[in-house]
Amino acid sequence: MGKTIAEINEKIKKGEAVVVTAEEMIDIVKEKGSETAAQDVDVVTTGTFGPMCSSGAYLNLGHTSPKFKFGGGRTTLNGIEVYTGLAAVDIYLGATALSEDDPKNKVYPGKFKYGGGHVIQDLVEGKDIELEATSYGTDCYPGKRLNNIINLNDINEAVLFNPRNLYQNYNVAVNLSDKVIYTYMGTLKPNLGNANYCSAGQLSPLLNDPYYRTIGIGTKIFLGGGVGFVSWWGTQHNPGVKRADNGTPLTPSGTAAVIGDLKRMSGEWLKGVSFLGYGATLSVGIGVPIPILDEDMAKFTGVSDEDISTSIVDYSKAYPEGISESVGRATYAELKSGKIIIKDKEVITAGISSYYKAKEIAEELKTWIKKGDFFLTEPVAQFPDAESGYKFKPMKMRKLKGGE
Amino acid sequence: MYSEKIVLHIPSNMVDKPIVYKLSRDFDLEFNILKATVIPNEEGVLVLELKGDKNNYDKALRYLEAEKIKIKSLSKDVTRDENKCVHCGLCVGICPVSAFEVELDSRKIIFKQDKCIACGMCVNVCPYKAMEIKL
Numbered sequence: 001m002g003k004t005i006a007e008i009n010e011k012i013k014k015g016e017a018v019v020v021t022a023e024e025m026i027d028i029v030k031e032k033g034s035e036t037a038a039q040d041v042d043v044v045t046t047g048t049f050g051p052m053c054s055s056g057a058y059l060n061l062g063h064t065s066p067k068f069k070f071g072g073g074r075t076t077l078n079g080i081e082v083y084t085g086l087a088a089v090d091i092y093l094g095a096t097a098l099s100e101d102d103p104k105n106k107v108y109p110g111k112f113k114y115g116g117g118h119v120i121q122d123l124v125e126g127k128d129i130e131l132e133a134t135s136y137g138t139d140c141y142p143g144k145r146l147n148n149i150i151n152l153n154d155i156n157e158a159v160l161f162n163p164r165n166l167y168q169n170y171n172v173a174v175n176l177s178d179k180v181i182y183t184y185m186g187t188l189k190p191n192l193g194n195a196n197y198c199s200a201g202q203l204s205p206l207l208n209d210p211y212y213r214t215i216g217i218g219t220k221i222f223l224g225g226g227v228g229f230v231s232w233w234g235t236q237h238n239p240g241v242k243r244a245d246n247g248t249p250l251t252p253s254g255t256a257a258v259i260g261d262l263k264r265m266s267g268e269w270l271k272g273v274s275f276l277g278y279g280a281t282l283s284v285g286i287g288v289p290i291p292i293l294d295e296d297m298a299k300f301t302g303v304s305d306e307d308i309s310t311s312i313v314d315y316s317k318a319y320p321e322g323i324s325e326s327v328g329r330a331t332y333a334e335l336k337s338g339k340i341i342i343k344d345k346e347v348i349t350a351g352i353s354s355y356y357k358a359k360e361i362a363e364e365l366k367t368w369i370k371k372g373d374f375f376l377t378e379p380v381a382q383f384p385d386a387e388s389g390y391k392f393k394p395m396k397m398r399k400l401k402g403g404e
Numbered sequence: 405m406y407s408e409k410i411v412l413h414i415p416s417n418m419v420d421k422p423i424v425y426k427l428s429r430d431f432d433l434e435f436n437i438l439k440a441t442v443i444p445n446e447e448g449v450l451v452l453e454l455k456g457d458k459n460n461y462d463k464a465l466r467y468l469e470a471e472k473i474k475i476k477s478l479s480k481d482v483t484r485d486e487n488k489c490v491h492c493g494l495c496v497g498i499c500p501v502s503a504f505e506v507e508l509d510s511r512k513i514i515f516k517q518d519k520c521i522a523c524g525m526c527v528n529v530c531p532y533k534a535m536e537i538k539l
Contacts, residue, residue: 049490051531113533186494187529194497271490273531283490283531338496338506350497352531354490355511 002294005214008042009375017042019369021362022203022290022301029302038298043369043376046205046301047222047287047361050198050353051273053184054164054235055282056094057120057262060156061131063089068143073135076100077119077150088141092161093119095272095282105277109182115280118272120160123152124224125267158262160224160270164234165284168206168254169310172197172330172349174342177316182277186352188315195312195340195347200358201305201332205288206254208301210247211386212239214291216379221258222287222365225269227374228260230288233383238392247300248308250329254383258286269361285357287365291376305332312342322394406458409438409478409521411539414448418471424452431464432456438478438521439539449539451478451522479517481538482527488534489513495526495535 011017018041020028025044029037061070069088076082079099083092097116104110123129128149137144152158173185174195181188186196201207209215219230234255241253269285292298311326318325330340335349368374384390414423419442427433439451454461468475491513496504503519504526506512526535 050492111528186531187498189498196494196497271532274533275531276528336506336511348497350495351493351511354492356491356513359511 003042003292005291005293005376005378008291011042012369012372012375015370015372017369019043019045019366021359021366022046022208023359023362025298025301026202026304029298034295034298034302037302038292038295041292041298044208044290044292044301045287045362045365045369046200046203046208046290047285047358047365048166048200048204048353049269049285049357049361050200050283051184051275051281052162052165052284053096053281055120055160055162055284056092056116057123057158057160058086058090058092059158061089061091061150062154062156064143064146064148066143067141068133068146069135069138069141070133073133075131075133077129077131078114078122079130079132080114080116080119082116095120096279098280109277110279111276112274112278112280115272115274117280117282120262120282121267121270121272123158124262124265124270126152152263159259160228160262160265161231161257161259162284163257164236164255165258166205166234166254166256166286166288167199167252168204168210169249169308170198170252171311171313171319172335173315173319174312174327174347175316176314176327179316181316182275183315183319184275184278184281185315186350187276192342192345192347195335195342195349196352197310197332197335197349198352199310199332200353200355201308201336202303203355203358203362205286205290206256207248207303207308209288209290209297210243210249210300212254212383214293214297214379215256215288216382218377218380219288220374220377221260221289222285222361222368223258223260224262224265224285226260226264226266228258228286229377230256230379231259232257236392237384237390239384239386239388239390243386244307244309246303246307248303250309251311256383285361287361289365289369289374289376305336308332405455406461407453407455408461409451409453411476411478411481411522412448412450412452412468413474413476414450415472416445416447418473419448421471423450423468423471423473426467427454427464431460431467433460433464439523441539451539453521478522479520482517482520482522483536483538484515485534485536488532490532490534492531494529494531498525498529500525
């Protein structure tokens with residue numbers, strides 16, 4: 001016997017819903033079996049917290065007097081470049097944006113101490129932000145130069161809108177070369193000196209709903225400490241990769257785009273980060289509730305770190321050169337044990353995604369649902385699924401006619 | 405055998421003196437130089453691990469003090485800002501002396517100050533700038 005989301009919401013309203021975290025669900029399914037677990041449990045909460053580069057926020061700054069057209073001009077927030085190619089006072093602040101005078105990797109490895117992600121954190125923490133803008137001036141928007149202090153409370157909309165978050169599984173990064181390399185997967189010591197991974201594994205949202213049955217467009221989620229929604233599938237969504245029998249993909253696969261009101265989020269769950277030699281970005285905390293509609297969903301959410309594996313990739317050659325090649329595989333249980341064996345060598349492992357915070361998010365979301373403050377949503381439309389043929393393609397390279 | 409990791413701030417007029425040699429010869433201490441820097445016209449900073457008889461160690465410290473060398477315990481010089489740390493674990497993989505450990509169930513990262521040699525690797529690597537070093 002299955003359940004519907006409406007029935008689960010009715011239980012939440014009455015305070016009768018059984019809500020557990022994806023970590024707790026593992027033992028429940030092991031002890032009771034998936035059939036009983038499906039009857040007993042209504043919602044499983046998942047969580048993840050880690051750097052998600054394809055993140056940013058759009059802001060409506062409000063109009064000045066005399067009016068000023070940010071659109072098409074140049075604007076910075078605390079010195080960080082924002083995208084102005086929108087209407088007069090709408091801007092988009094990207095997580096990886098830097099200031100013009102950041103030395104970047106000219107002084108290698110660059111420190112990238114302050115970038116777009118840091119501005120988002122400062123905004124959300126209510127700090128005053130310095131705005132500097134130049135524009136070309138029009139008859140209706142005469143302003144050409146503007147210096148001002150803005151604050152999240154004073155501007156109109158501030159919306160976190162991330163084109164790609166929630167990667168369903170991710171590579172383990174290693175370095176086979178004899179030099180230290182600085183990557184978005186952290187600093188990698190030469191000759192397999194360390195191995196960095198980045199997924200919450202058994203707590204990760206899309207690994208608990210591997211075929212995107214309940215997570216789709218319109219799914220209501222915990223986003224950055226506030227409430228958000230899945231707005232679309234994420235960029236680079238790649239559902240057709242090989243999967244294990246339990247449905248979890250063996251390599252990076254599905255992704256989700258998410259959206260939510262920045263004004264209701266918190267700096268606890270949105271943190272600006274700096275990756276040595278790589279750049280600045282934003283760490284985002286996301287939690288997704290999964291309705292246990294039937295036995296299959298109980299099985300999916302009962303997945304544990306032992307049953308999820310990923311591919312180990314060399315970031316000194318294979319990754320930068322776009323060669324799809326793996327130097328081995330490891331399960332998340334092995335990765336979390338602190339060391340794995342690669343090419344007969346014992347290699348120390350480290351997480352980039354915080355499992356500690358992921359757990360906090362799953363717990364927090366559980367509390368919201370139990371208290372009746374958060375209800376589940378039916379997806380408005382599904383993501384392209386494993387059978388859809390939807391693919392993540394590399395860039396097609398072509399020469400201009402008459403060019404070299 | 406007594407062992408301690410210390411940070412010495414050596415005044416500029418002492419920078420050319422063979423301090424480590426004296427620690428070894430006069431006080432019979434084993435030394436391991438973890439870090440050494442000289443800041444022009446200011447001072448020298450030396451991070452040492454010293455091992456030996458506790459009496460000799462105490463005498464050695466008195467000698468250093470008499471030479472106007474500032475002595476600090478290393479453990480106080482590398483700190484973690486608990487408000488910034490998110491317990492991701494990047495420091496665990498980069499630390500050459502395993503001064504970070506992952507607590508099993510909570511997956512919290514524990515910083516074992518006594519193991520730290522103040523190399524500063526974690527300070528550079530931490531994306532959240534939670535690690536600080538003040539030598």
